[in-house]
Amino acid sequence: MRYLMMAVALSAGSVQAAEVDVLTAEARQQAQALGQSLMKTLKQGIKSSGPVEAIGLCNVQAPAIASQLSQGEWQVGRTALKIRNPGNAPDEWETETLKSFDARIKAGESPQMMEATLLSDNEFRYMKAIPTKPLCVTCHGAELTEPVKARLSELYPDDAATGFNVGELRGAFTLTKTLQ
Numbered sequence: 001m002r003y004l005m006m007a008v009a010l011s012a013g014s015v016q017a018a019e020v021d022v023l024t025a026e027a028r029q030q031a032q033a034l035g036q037s038l039m040k041t042l043k044q045g046i047k048s049s050g051p052v053e054a055i056g057l058c059n060v061q062a063p064a065i066a067s068q069l070s071q072g073e074w075q076v077g078r079t080a081l082k083i084r085n086p087g088n089a090p091d092e093w094e095t096e097t098l099k100s101f102d103a104r105i106k107a108g109e110s111p112q113m114m115e116a117t118l119l120s121d122n123e124f125r126y127m128k129a130i131p132t133k134p135l136c137v138t139c140h141g142a143e144l145t146e147p148v149k150a151r152l153s154e155l156y157p158d159d160a161a162t163g164f165n166v167g168e169l170r171g172a173f174t175l176t177k178t179l180q
């Protein structure tokens with residue numbers, strides 16, 4: 001009897017593991033679409049009118065892109081321990097996950113493909129680490145130019161998303177799928 005119960009528990013476990021694999025693959029695609037769209041907008045903005053103008057573009061476009069891609073079953077967005085947009089503040093699970101990503105990166109692990117998942121009865125959640133790249137320090141680094149600083153404090157008086165070095169955890173993509 002005990003063996004039978006263990007077998008049932010095991011197969012339930014592997015069904016769940018398979019479900020998580022499928023959902024994780026979907027989440028990766030969604031996160032990639034968000035990342036690519038944001039990066040394209042950022043690069044085009046900087047190229048055509050410089051970083052100060054690109055701040056205004058991110059201010060309007062970043063939330064718009066996220067909400068446009070959140071029309072279906074997936075809610076997609078970004079979060080961080082130190083945030084610029086107050087609308088990106090992390091909840092409890094996101095805070096714990098970000099802290100763990102940060103500790104792992106500080107311990108020497110590569111942030112590439114650093115992910116976390118959470119499956120409950122009615123939703124699936126996914127996070128993926130976003131490392132700081134050389135391009136990012138223009139607006140998130142320790143030494144910002146005066147015009148960049150001025151524009152940021154105009155749009156984000158409580159901005160906490162500066163002081164980052166290349167390679168550090170900047171934040172994470174955070175996605176939720178509602179399950180039936």
Ligand code: HEC
Nearest residue numbers: 054055058059062078080083084085088136139161170171
């Ligand atoms: C031109 C300035 C600029 C550059 C360059 C830039 N960002 Fe941002 N970043 C912003 C602005 C403005 C916001 C707030 C936009 C919003 O509402 O999500 C932001 C928000 C974020 C957020 C969401 C969390 C938060 O703090 O609100 C993350 C994550 C992020 N940036 C990562 C990056 C990464 C990674 C790079 C480099 C690939 C980068 N940024 C480059 C201006 C910039």
